[in-house]
Amino acid sequence: MNRATKHLLFAAASLLAVSAVAGDLKIGIAEALTGGAAQYGVPIRNGFQLAADEINAKGGINGNKLVLVVEDEQGKKEEAINVFKKLIFQDKVLMIFGPTLSNSMFAAGPVANAAKVVAFGTSNTANGISEMGPYIFRNSVMESDVLPVTVSTAVKHYKIKKVAVIYGNDDAFTKSGYDVFKKVLEDQKIPVTTTETYVKGDVDFKAQLTKIKATNPDAVICSGLAEEAATLMVQARGLGLKAPFIGGNGFNSPKLFEVSKTAGEGTFVGSPWANTNPTPANQHFVAAYKQKYGAEPNQFAAQAYDAMTIAAAALKSIKVTGNVANDREALHGALPKVSLSGATGPFKFRQSVGKDGKPAGYDADQKPFIYVIRDGKFVLFTGK
Amino acid sequence: MEAFADFWATYSTLIFTVGIHALLALSLWLTLSCGLLSLANAAFMGIGAYTAALLTLHLHWPFPMVLVAGALAPAAVALVIGAPTLRLSGVYLAMATLAFGEVTRILVLNLEITGGPEGLNGIPLLTTWWHILLILAAAGFALARLRRSRMGRAFEAIREDEVAARMMGIDVEGHKLAAFTLGAILAGLAGALNAHSTFFISPREYGFENAVDILTMTILGGISSLIGPVLGATILTLLPELLRFLHAYRLAVNGLILIGVVLFLPTGLWDSRRLRQLVGAWRTRREGKP
Numbered sequence: 293m294n295r296a297t298k299h300l301l302f303a304a305a306s307l308l309a310v311s312a313v314a315g316d317l318k319i320g321i322a323e324a325l326t327g328g329a330a331q332y333g334v335p336i337r338n339g340f341q342l343a344a345d346e347i348n349a350k351g352g353i354n355g356n357k358l359v360l361v362v363e364d365e366q367g368k369k370e371e372a373i374n375v376f377k378k379l380i381f382q383d384k385v386l387m388i389f390g391p392t393l394s395n396s397m398f399a400a401g402p403v404a405n406a407a408k409v410v411a412f413g414t415s416n417t418a419n420g421i422s423e424m425g426p427y428i429f430r431n432s433v434m435e436s437d438v439l440p441v442t443v444s445t446a447v448k449h450y451k452i453k454k455v456a457v458i459y460g461n462d463d464a465f466t467k468s469g470y471d472v473f474k475k476v477l478e479d480q481k482i483p484v485t486t487t488e489t490y491v492k493g494d495v496d497f498k499a500q501l502t503k504i505k506a507t508n509p510d511a512v513i514c515s516g517l518a519e520e521a522a523t524l525m526v527q528a529r530g531l532g533l534k535a536p537f538i539g540g541n542g543f544n545s546p547k548l549f550e551v552s553k554t555a556g557e558g559t560f561v562g563s564p565w566a567n568t569n570p571t572p573a574n575q576h577f578v579a580a581y582k583q584k585y586g587a588e589p590n591q592f593a594a595q596a597y598d599a600m601t602i603a604a605a606a607l608k609s610i611k612v613t614g615n616v617a618n619d620r621e622a623l624h625g626a627l628p629k630v631s632l633s634g635a636t637g638p639f640k641f642r643q644s645v646g647k648d649g650k651p652a653g654y655d656a657d658q659k660p661f662i663y664v665i666r667d668g669k670f671v672l673f674t675g676k
Numbered sequence: 677m678e679a680f681a682d683f684w685a686t687y688s689t690l691i692f693t694v695g696i697h698a699l700l701a702l703s704l705w706l707t708l709s710c711g712l713l714s715l716a717n718a719a720f721m722g723i724g725a726y727t728a729a730l731l732t733l734h735l736h737w738p739f740p741m742v743l744v745a746g747a748l749a750p751a752a753v754a755l756v757i758g759a760p761t762l763r764l765s766g767v768y769l770a771m772a773t774l775a776f777g778e779v780t781r782i783l784v785l786n787l788e789i790t791g792g793p794e795g796l797n798g799i800p801l802l803t804t805w806w807h808i809l810l811i812l813a814a815a816g817f818a819l820a821r822l823r824r825s826r827m828g829r830a831f832e833a834i835r836e837d838e839v840a841a842r843m844m845g846i847d848v849e850g851h852k853l854a855a856f857t858l859g860a861i862l863a864g865l866a867g868a869l870n871a872h873s874t875f876f877i878s879p880r881e882y883g884f885e886n887a888v889d890i891l892t893m894t895i896l897g898g899i900s901s902l903i904g905p906v907l908g909a910t911i912l913t914l915l916p917e918l919l920r921f922l923h924a925y926r927l928a929v930n931g932l933i934l935i936g937v938v939l940f941l942p943t944g945l946w947d948s949r950r951l952r953q954l955v956g957a958w959r960t961r962r963e964g965k966p
Contacts, residue, residue: 326927363920369874369881373689374917381685398797398876403689420797462785464793464878647798 317353317607319344319600320379321362322372322390322400329367332415332592333392337362338585339414339596340389343604346580353607358600365391369399376400380407384616386607386623387412389599394418395464401428408617410624412603414595417541418468422644422653427624431599431639431656433564435472435540438660442562443476443513445662445673446538449560452510454483455538458500458524459515461489469515469540477513485509490520497524498531505533517542522551529555536560544591549668559665565591565636566661566672577635591636598634605630628654637661688805692873694913695808696866701893701905702815703862708899709828710855711835713766715887716757716773717863719780720750722882724864725871726790729799732872739802739872743811746868747861754860755853762852765838777887784879795878796871803873811865819902831855896937898944907946 405425646652897908
């Protein structure tokens with residue numbers, strides 16, 4: 293490092309020190325802003341920023357301003373740990389939002405838990421996240437809360453007797469989705485005619501679909517990401533497979549329709565957030581997001597926006613002393629008590645049980661929205 | 677002292693990663709020193725990591741034993757696949773080892789015990805700074821001794837000219853297999869140490885991209901001496917962190933620096949011959965001799 297860069301670094305550091313005056317509430321944001329997971333990380337960051345700006349514009353929290361320290365964790369486990377440590381030990385933030393992927397949370401979560409700092413995931417849906425320890429929170433609704441509702445709604449609507457299952461078996465997200473589907477089908481006593489798999493990047497699903505068609509199922513359950521699911525639907529219709537699809541969280545992307553057009557008609561999908569949900573909180577969020585970023589928000593932005601609102605509510609209920617360790621602990625004590633109605637609907641926390649049988653972190657206790665695809669669009673299912 | 681405690685708390689994982697990457701770069705340096713362009717080291721790292729993590733999680737072995745097993749498991753695999761694949765040379769060997777890496781990844785992805793694509797989480801934090809330092813120092817010392825030994829000279833002879841080496845009575849196949857297997861041991865150790873310092877492992881950490889990362893570290897540092905790979909690993913690990921203040925531009929700057937190094941220093945950052953020349957030129961200028 294030469295002298296000029298050193299000076300620059302010092303200048304930057306002193307600037308930071310000046311801007312973080314007493315009374316600022318520092319919140320760490322560790323999201324994947326570059327790399328493959330950035331498609332989720334960037335809307336999440338936007339959601340946080342939008343909520344924090346709104347709160348600050350209204351005078352902050354008990355007169356204190358929210359200051360976001362945003363770091364890129366690239367969706368890599370080592371980076372997530374490094375970023376968490378930087379935010380905890382160097383920036384001395386009160387709590388951390390993130391990381392984006394469940395895998396990164398599995399690596400970085402224990403760091404926050406050991407340092408007694410709240411790590412609040414807004415997009416981690418894997419099983420076992422909140423079991424890592426009492427400082428791990430999330431408001432992302434797990435597949436195991438969404439899929440039972442999706443399946444039972446679809447079963448009732450289509451009078452389904454037996455289903456076929458297809459899933460991507462090389463991806464943590466789609467595989468864990470499959471595990472949940474499997475359990476749901478066992479619980480609801482719905483026989484499975486056949487279970488087929490594919491891997492990420494596959495473009496030809498005809499072999500699997502032909503097998504599925506031969507077993508003549510009433511519906512096809514698919515745990516996959518939007519890219520593969522779209523191609524899969526088109527090829528299913530091409531083979532004359534008319535059974536409707538039931539999808540997991542991976543279907544919740546506009547990308548689904550870019551390829552599938554109308555091939556996905558009648559597909560049932562569950563989501564923690566509904567774009568068209570008419571509550572004032574949601575309408576305000578959708579309008580404000582569009583105005584600030586010039587783009588449609590997605591569920592990840594909505595969950596991040598709500599998470600910041602939840603943290604703000606907890607911060608409002610505690611007295612910030614300026615002693616970081618005490619303030620972190622107070623925040624940790626106040627968070628689980630928060631319950632509010634945000635863009636994703638009524639929300640409260642539910643404590644989970646760790647591997648050792650002791651109470652651990654907190655999951656979201658929320659009802660999912662069920663969508664059905666009509667005319668190449670997600671339409672909120674209202675029972676008709 | 678408090679400043680140091682803060683520094684250590686923030687950057688210990690980063691420093692661990694530097695050490696582990698240095699070990700990986702050295703493992704590849706060893707195979708390259710015998711003229712073998714292998715892309716299997718990421719897979720060996722993965723085998724070491726999974727073996728070690730599973731032994732800790734299920735059988736609760738003591739950590740030193742876990743490390744030994746993490747080193748021996750990939751070595752055993754290297755012995756088995758080395759015999760047929762090491763007959764290939766150059767880019768064909770690279771392709772064969774690449775295929776082996778993919779096979780390993782897909783196997784891990786589909787096994788029940790490895791947790792499939794979800795990986796293994798909840799691995800206890802057992803790696804400490806002195807484990808890494810000790811293993812790295814031991815590896816460095818052993819490799820430095822190896823270079824000057826009969827075996828090391830044989831590696832060099834094979835790298836320079838295989839036919840000539842064979843004519844001189846060197847057991848080419850045996851030495852190649854030895855270099856490949858010893859490299860696998862080092863990579864496996866790195867994997868075991870990594871698994872016990874990051875709480876979590878998954879198959880995507882040991883794929884093609886990572887094999888190329890290891891190769892980049894080794895080549896960037898330079899393979900003419902042992903310092904090169906360690907230097908390359910250190911720089912490639914620290915650079916993204918040092919550039920963090922650039923925010924969105926840091927990966928671009930990181931890439932530009934790499935391109936600069938490859939363009940202007942094609943033999944790597946640490947080229948002993950060039951350094952000797954530089955020092956020599958500087959001496960003559962200072963002493964005023966022609």
